[in-house]
Amino acid sequence: xxxxxxxxxxxxxxxxxxxxxxxxxxxxxxxxxxxxxxxxxxxxxxxxxxxxxxxxxxxxxxxxxxxxxxxxxxxxxxxxxxxxxxxxxxxxxxxxxxxxxxxxxxxxxxxxxx
Amino acid sequence: xxxxxxxxxxxxxxxxxxxxxxxxxxxxxxxxxxxxxxxxxxxxxxxxxxxxxxxxxxxxxxxxxxxxxxxxxxxxxxxxxxxxxxxxxxxxxxxxxxxxxxxxxxxxxxxxxxx
Numbered sequence: 001x002x003x004x005x006x007x008x009x010x011x012x013x014x015x016x017x018x019x020x021x022x023x024x025x026x027x028x029x030x031x032x033x034x035x036x037x038x039x040x041x042x043x044x045x046x047x048x049x050x051x052x053x054x055x056x057x058x059x060x061x062x063x064x065x066x067x068x069x070x071x072x073x074x075x076x077x078x079x080x081x082x083x084x085x086x087x088x089x090x091x092x093x094x095x096x097x098x099x100x101x102x103x104x105x106x107x108x109x110x111x112x113x114x
Numbered sequence: 115x116x117x118x119x120x121x122x123x124x125x126x127x128x129x130x131x132x133x134x135x136x137x138x139x140x141x142x143x144x145x146x147x148x149x150x151x152x153x154x155x156x157x158x159x160x161x162x163x164x165x166x167x168x169x170x171x172x173x174x175x176x177x178x179x180x181x182x183x184x185x186x187x188x189x190x191x192x193x194x195x196x197x198x199x200x201x202x203x204x205x206x207x208x209x210x211x212x213x214x215x216x217x218x219x220x221x222x223x224x225x226x227x228x229x
Contacts, residue, residue: 105156106156
């Protein structure tokens with residue numbers, strides 16, 4: 001069975017500081033990994049995804065995540081956060097068995113303060 | 115391109131009452147998902163449609179929850195009767211198809227409070 005663990009429920013940081021949001025997964029088959037972001041009062045939006053190839057994937061707004069198979073991790077990082085990055089971040093793993101099924105972690109709330 | 119539309123945005127009902135949520139996916143999207151997001155938890159898949167057929171409803175409490183997708187487009191999710199533990203945000207999402215590299219687009223959700 002697949003599962004996703006996000007150990008940090010909340011991460012407070014100051015503006016322009018670096019941040020890492022942790023995600024670990026368990027799966028007995030090949031995995032496809034995603035990070036979704038949920039801004040206040042909005043739906044989930046895809047931030048970035050790992051399907052295959054380079055283990056380092058980047059988003060258009062400066063976030064990056066690295067797939068580490070040996071550590072079964074897919075941590076999300078940003079070298080310098082902005083106030084506007086305040087949101088809930090969800091890690092998800094996908095299993096394809098004829099159709100895609102997304103399994104989400106419990107989420108990490110990133111709180112950026114001035 | 116219009117996004118996934120959901121209504122209502124908020125709903126408050128008493129336990130044992132019935133409630134229905136509506137979802138209009140992005141035009142042309144074959145796959146439609148309903149997720150339940152309880153406060154402090156990640157979204158949990160309730161049911162997934164491919165066109166108008168169900169491909170996964172393993173986590174749908176079928177004694178009280180039901181869902182249908184009319185003509186492979188709009189979908190409704192119904193709870194009858196509601197319980198206190200059904201209080202959550204109900205998210206609808208759609209994707210062009212159900213392959214692994216297809217992005218799922220989410221609506222803003224319906225926040226249900228059962229009192």
